[in-house]
Amino acid sequence: MGRRDKTRQKVEAGLPRxxxxxxxxxxxxxxxxxxxxxxxxxxxxxLIAQSATAFKQTFLKLEIxxxxxxxxxxxxxxxxxADFDGLVRAALxxxxxxxxxxxxxxxxxxxVSIGAGYQVRDxxxxxxxxxxxxxxxxxxxxxxxDMLIKGNIDSNLDESLRPMSDKQVEWVRRLQEAGRLETRFxxxxxxxxxxxxxxxxGIKGAVMGSLYMLIVTIVLSFPIGVAAAIYLEEFxxxxxxxxxxxxxINNLAAVPSIVFGLLGLAVFINWAALPRSAPLVGGLVLxxxxxxxxxxxxxxxxxxxxxxIREAALGLGASQMQVVFHHVLPLALPGMxxxxxIGMSRALGESAPLLMxxxxxxxxxxxxxxxxPATALPVQIYxxxxxPERAFAERTSAAIVxxxxxxxxxxxxxxxxxxxxxxxx
Amino acid sequence: xxxxxxxLLLGFMAIAAFYFGRGRSLSLVGGPGHGMALHSxxxxxxxxxxxxxxxxxxxxxxLWMVIEPRLIISMVVSGLPESYRSLPAGELNLLVNxxxxxxxxxxxxxxxxxxxxAAAARFNAYAVKSQQILxxxxxxxxxxxxxxxxxxxxxxxxARNRVERVVRWFLIAAxxxxxxTTVGIVLSVLFEAxxxxxxxxxxxxxxxxxxxxxxxxxxxxxxxxxxxGAVPLFTGTLLITSIAMVVAVPVGLMTAIYLAExxxxxxxxxxxxxxxxxxxxxxxxxxxFAALTVAPWVRRAGESVGFEVASESALAAGLVMGIMIIxxxxxxxxxxxxxxxxxxxxxxxxxxxxxxETMTKVILPAALPGIVGGILLAVSRAIGETMIVxxxxxxxxxxxxxxxxxxxxxxxQIVTLLxxxxxxDSAKTLAAFALGLMLFIVTLFLNVIGLGVVRKYREQYD
Numbered sequence: 086m087g088r089r090d091k092t093r094q095k096v097e098a099g100l101p102r103x104x105x106x107x108x109x110x111x112x113x114x115x116x117x118x119x120x121x122x123x124x125x126x127x128x129x130x131x132l133i134a135q136s137a138t139a140f141k142q143t144f145l146k147l148e149i150x151x152x153x154x155x156x157x158x159x160x161x162x163x164x165x166x167a168d169f170d171g172l173v174r175a176a177l178x179x180x181x182x183x184x185x186x187x188x189x190x191x192x193x194x195x196x197v198s199i200g201a202g203y204q205v206r207d208x209x210x211x212x213x214x215x216x217x218x219x220x221x222x223x224x225x226x227x228x229x230x231d232m233l234i235k236g237n238i239d240s241n242l243d244e245s246l247r248p249m250s251d252k253q254v255e256w257v258r259r260l261q262e263a264g265r266l267e268t269r270f271x272x273x274x275x276x277x278x279x280x281x282x283x284x285x286x287g288i289k290g291a292v293m294g295s296l297y298m299l300i301v302t303i304v305l306s307f308p309i310g311v312a313a314a315i316y317l318e319e320f321x322x323x324x325x326x327x328x329x330x331x332x333x334i335n336n337l338a339a340v341p342s343i344v345f346g347l348l349g350l351a352v353f354i355n356w357a358a359l360p361r362s363a364p365l366v367g368g369l370v371l372x373x374x375x376x377x378x379x380x381x382x383x384x385x386x387x388x389x390x391x392x393x394i395r396e397a398a399l400g401l402g403a404s405q406m407q408v409v410f411h412h413v414l415p416l417a418l419p420g421m422x423x424x425x426x427i428g429m430s431r432a433l434g435e436s437a438p439l440l441m442x443x444x445x446x447x448x449x450x451x452x453x454x455x456x457x458p459a460t461a462l463p464v465q466i467y468x469x470x471x472x473p474e475r476a477f478a479e480r481t482s483a484a485i486v487x488x489x490x491x492x493x494x495x496x497x498x499x500x501x502x503x504x505x506x507x508x509x510x
Numbered sequence: 511x512x513x514x515x516x517x518l519l520l521g522f523m524a525i526a527a528f529y530f531g532r533g534r535s536l537s538l539v540g541g542p543g544h545g546m547a548l549h550s551x552x553x554x555x556x557x558x559x560x561x562x563x564x565x566x567x568x569x570x571x572x573l574w575m576v577i578e579p580r581l582i583i584s585m586v587v588s589g590l591p592e593s594y595r596s597l598p599a600g601e602l603n604l605l606v607n608x609x610x611x612x613x614x615x616x617x618x619x620x621x622x623x624x625x626x627x628a629a630a631a632r633f634n635a636y637a638v639k640s641q642q643i644l645x646x647x648x649x650x651x652x653x654x655x656x657x658x659x660x661x662x663x664x665x666x667x668x669a670r671n672r673v674e675r676v677v678r679w680f681l682i683a684a685x686x687x688x689x690x691t692t693v694g695i696v697l698s699v700l701f702e703a704x705x706x707x708x709x710x711x712x713x714x715x716x717x718x719x720x721x722x723x724x725x726x727x728x729x730x731x732x733x734x735x736x737x738x739g740a741v742p743l744f745t746g747t748l749l750i751t752s753i754a755m756v757v758a759v760p761v762g763l764m765t766a767i768y769l770a771e772x773x774x775x776x777x778x779x780x781x782x783x784x785x786x787x788x789x790x791x792x793x794x795x796x797x798x799f800a801a802l803t804v805a806p807w808v809r810r811a812g813e814s815v816g817f818e819v820a821s822e823s824a825l826a827a828g829l830v831m832g833i834m835i836i837x838x839x840x841x842x843x844x845x846x847x848x849x850x851x852x853x854x855x856x857x858x859x860x861x862x863x864x865x866x867e868t869m870t871k872v873i874l875p876a877a878l879p880g881i882v883g884g885i886l887l888a889v890s891r892a893i894g895e896t897m898i899v900x901x902x903x904x905x906x907x908x909x910x911x912x913x914x915x916x917x918x919x920x921x922x923q924i925v926t927l928l929x930x931x932x933x934x935d936s937a938k939t940l941a942a943f944a945l946g947l948m949l950f951i952v953t954l955f956l957n958v959i960g961l962g963v964v965r966k967y968r969e970q971y972d
Contacts, residue, residue: 096862103864110866114768117761121785121836128791131803312684320681332958333688339887339957340950341894343921344695347946350928351698358579373691380688406674434792437896437921441928463794463897470798470901478802485795492790 132489136482142271142284143231144223145197145260147176149205153217156209164210169202173224180265181256192253196260198225200273200285225273226266228283228476230257234268237475274483278449279465283476286469288484290451294364294444294459295433297452301368302375302432307425309372310379311414314421317380318387319409338377345374346441354442361443362458370438375428382424386417419506426499430492436463462488513571516645520571520652524564527656531559534663550670558669561676562659567652574644582636583610586629594625609633699950702943709937710738715944717741721907721918723927723938738941740948742907746917750828750899751892753913757832758892759885762839767869769840770847789837797901800830805902812914820916822904828913831898835888842884842964846877849967883963890956894949896921920945 149172156167174194178184184193201224208222209215229249232238238247240254249257260266277287313334321327349370353359359366390413398408439445444460445468452459460468462484469481535555539547548555583606587595594605612630663669707715718739765785769778805826812819819825850873858868874881904916905926927942 103867107864107866110869111768111772114764114772117764118768118773118781120761121765121788121833121840122781124833125784125788128799131799309684309687312681313687316678316681316685320678321685330685330688333692335961336954336957337688337691339890339953339961340695341890341896341921341953343894343896343924344699344946344950344953347924347928347943348691348695348698351702351943352694356698373687376687376691380685404670404674406677430790434790434794436792436794437900437925440896440900440925445929463792466794466798467897467901470794470801481798485798488792488795492792496790 132482132485135479136486138235138237139274139479139483140271141235141268142273143226143234143266143268145201145226145230146221146223146265146267147173147180147197147201148219149173149176149222150219151205151209151215151217156216162209162213162216164206167206169205169209170199172205173197173201180260180263184256189252192250193256195227196230196253196256198227198282198284200225200282223267223269225284228474229253230266231284232475233257234261234266237479274480278451279447279460279468280449281447283472283474283480286477286480288462288465288487290448291460291462291465291484292487294367294448294452295461295463297364297455297459298367298371298461299429299433301365301455302371303425303429305368305372306375306379306428307421310376310425310428311383311421313376313380314383314387315409315414318384319405319413334377334380337373338381341437342374342435343437343441345370346438348373349438350441360456360458362446362448362460363456364452364459364461365455366442367439367444367459367461368455370442371432371435374435374438375432378428378431379421379424382427383417383421386420386424387413389420390416416508419502423499423503426495426502430495430499433491433495434463434488436461436467439464440467462491512641513575513644516571516648517568520564520567520648523649523652523656524560527563527659528553528556528560530556530656531659531663532556534559534660535665535669538663539665548665549668554669554673555663555667557673558667559656559659559663561673562655563652565676566655567648570648570651571644574640574647578640578644582633582640585636586633589632590629591625613637695950699943699947702940703947706937706940706944709940714738715740715941719909721923723923723941736937738937738944740920740945742909743918743920743923743945744948745909745911746824746903746907747893747919747921749824749911749913749917750831750903750919751889753825753828754831754835754892755885755889757829758835758839758888761832762836762888763843763881765836765840766843766847770844771865771869785837785840788833789841791834793834793895793897794901796830796834797897797899800826800898800902804830817914819914820904822902822916823914824903824917825913827899827902830902831892831895834895834898835892838891839884839888842887843877843881845964846880846884846967847873849880850876877967879963880967883960883967886956886960886963890953890960893956894921894953896925900925920949924949 151172155172157163158167174190177193177197178190181193184190201222204222204224208220226234229238230253233240233249233254234257238249240247240249244251257266273285274287276289277285278290280286317327317330321330349366353366353369354361359369394412394416395408398412399405403411439461444464446458446460447468448458448460450457466481466484466488469477469484532552532555535548535552536542536545539545542552545552586609587602587606590605594602597605609626609629610633612626613633715738718737719741720737720739721742723736723738765781769781773781805821805823808823808826808829809819809821812823812825854872854876855868858872859865863871899919899922903919903922905918905922906916907918907923908915910917924942924945927938927945
């Protein structure tokens with residue numbers, strides 16, 4: 086009796102300590118789970134806060150005289166050499182007539198974006214009949230003005246510490262009071278290629294580059310991945326060769342992506358002499374990168390097709406190839422498509438290998454084909470994140486929001502596809 | 511004719527060949543009602559002819575595309591005056607480049623004199639002629655192939671077996687691409703690395719303490735040789751990886767334990783997908799966050815307690831990388847924990863141990879090999895991670911273990927050395943491939959062990 090009591094006493098004496106330990110352990114677990122989720126919250130809220138302003142852009146209303154002796158000096162419309170900037174500047178001077186000294190005027194001109202001249206040229210090129218008239222135009226203000234209006238440049242700061250002079254701030258205030266400045270939807274962000282001027286920079290070039298690359302990637306990697314998965318699951322004899330392939334695929338899925346970039350540089354660009362910076366090469370590299378993902382997903386979905394289906398088809402006299410292509414493949418296709426979409430979303434977010442094959446070049450034009458120089462959306466984010474201008478930081482956030490939006494749509498599609506097409510056997 | 515038009519045309523020919531072949535097989539046995547007299551289904555005779563039309567022609571096309579540029583260049587060069595042909599290889603290359611650019615209508619760096627103009631015109635003429643010859647040849651081969659298959663069609667022809675054999679070879683080729691990729695990686699990295707080690711001794715690369723790959727343009731400049739001691743890069747990589755692991759391993763492990771053992775299924779249903787979102791964010795986005803949000807924050811926090819923190823500190827990059835790796839660690843740990851049989855868990859609980867004691871004394875020891883394998887995979891991921899460190903870590907190759915200082919990593923240096931135009935004979939460019947080789951070997955080693963361990967212990971309890 087005494088011995089049992091002693092044991093019980095011992096156990097009971099230890100209980101509070103053990104319960105405390107249990108509580109601490111559980112609490113640590115909660116805390117750890119919270120770390121990831123809190124990070125996600127902080128990340129998304131800071132991203133949204135930073136990007137919100139990038140979708141708006143400050144515009145300046147100017148009365149621009151399309152004078153004939155500037156635009157058509159010889160009686161003929163001259164779009165190449167006419168001084169469109171001069172027209173914009175004249176309109177700006179008319180707005181603030183008391184700015185007279187040369188240096189002041191030069192500062193004044195910096196209020197308006199260099200894109201204003203192009204806008205006037207495009208207008209005249211499209212409507213030559215406007216020659217000689219005065220047009221009211223909303224032209225983009227320079228990025229500094231934009232930042233000032235959005236409150237990212239502190240006008241109370243000392244003049245030497247901010248990118249705008251006191252005079253410029255004063256002019257902007259006056260234009261604002263006169264109702265000449267307005268923030269509108271930033272269409273340039275979605276319709277322009279890259280630019281050195283933040284107010285003109287857009288992501289269209291990068292989005293198109295990514296699109297061309299993904300087309301190459303899906304066209305190559307989906308058929309090849311599915312074919313490889315079919316062979317490995319349905320035909321491959323269990324021998325050294327198929328083991329080697331298997332190990333290889335699993336390893337390739339874990340090789341750092343930058344190594345694929347080295348491969349692309351050495352093989353596609355240096356050896357095969359394909360053009361640098363082209364979506365074609367990017368697509369080839371991303372194909373090799375996503376193949377393991379697609380093969381692994383396709384194999385899993387072939388494995389999920391019950392053997393009874395194969396046996397029934399074989400029993401009815403189908404050849405092995407007919408079994409696979411008439412019965413197994415259609416049943417496994419939804420799973421394969423899900424895998425392909427996930428592989429594509431990985432390819433869309435990938436940037437390290439693209440840096441190796443020259444897709445980081447500064448490219449203004451929107452690419453029109455598979456061999457045009459291009460960048461990709463993640464690389465554009467990298468390039469903008471490196472730019473010192475404050476205005477590029479908010480555009481980087483906006484580009485990230487767009488990228489995450491694409492990824493979200495792709496992953497949702499995959500989830501819905503899986504839910505819709507999933508079959509329970 | 512453009513190659514795309516040619517390919518489209520071949521495609522149409524193949525489709526037409528399918529219908530002709532199928533119709534021919536049926537007409538041989540006397541109409542659609544008598545298909546039973548054929549060895550294979552009529553469609554297979556169609557595929558058979560289509561394959562004979564398309565495959566040889568496509569093979570020819572591919573071969574032509576490989577040979578054509580070299581052939582044209584050598585023909586253009588042989589047509590140049592003798593004084594140009596005897597130029598050294600480098601200058602001749604430059605000349606050929608100029609001719610090609612001129613031919614495609616680009617601006618070139620030298621005056622386009624008459625000789626160049628003529629050569630460019632010849633280049634274009636050859637290109638046009640080559641396209642014409644190719645079109646004729648390819649269509650001819652397609653027609654011949656089709657005719658050959660057409661004549662072979664016979665009720666006894668084992669069309670299905672032949673078509674299936676071709677499909678089978680296609681499947682084998684597709685699955686071999688994984689091997690070719692690995693071989694391609696090894697060869698491309700290895701060859702350039704060997705060329706690098708011919709210029710810089712391997713011992714200097716592996717054990718040298720000084721990394722400054724800038725090569726001088728003139729021989730008499732300071733630091734004209736460049737030095738390629740990669741130890742600072744290795745230690746930098748190690749430092750950032752360790753910081754990431756210090757964050758990811760405890761957090762990921764405890765997350766897995768909490769979600770597997772304590773949380774209600776509702777919490778699990780919310781927390782797991784959220785953590786998967788963490789895994790789906792592109793690394794360039796993490797890099798942006800590390801460089802613009804976390805790094806200034808670390809710097810301010812460090813300065814408020816009196817530390818001197820570099821603006822590109824290893825700490826900021828490591829922290830964010832750790833967060834990125836949490837989902838990987840937690841999902842692999844989750845697998846390992848779930849692989850432990852319930853009987854062991856129930857037994858421990860039945861003997862009166864608390865949940866935490868069950869976990870730390872029974873389940874974790876049993877799951878340890880799987881968890882270690884997962885951690886190895888996570889380390890390999892951290893070593894190979896590029897964008898976060900490119901954006902948030904520095905370029906200066908400091909040999910230090912202080913997380914508040916800026917360090918550089920292997921991947922950062924590969925990117926820095928290879929972004930922009932490269933020449934494939936400078937040690938600077940080749941050094942990147944040597945670093946790539948090191949990276950590939952180390953991550954391959956970790957992956958093979960990690961994958962092996964994970965798979966072995968996942969099966970052990972089944």
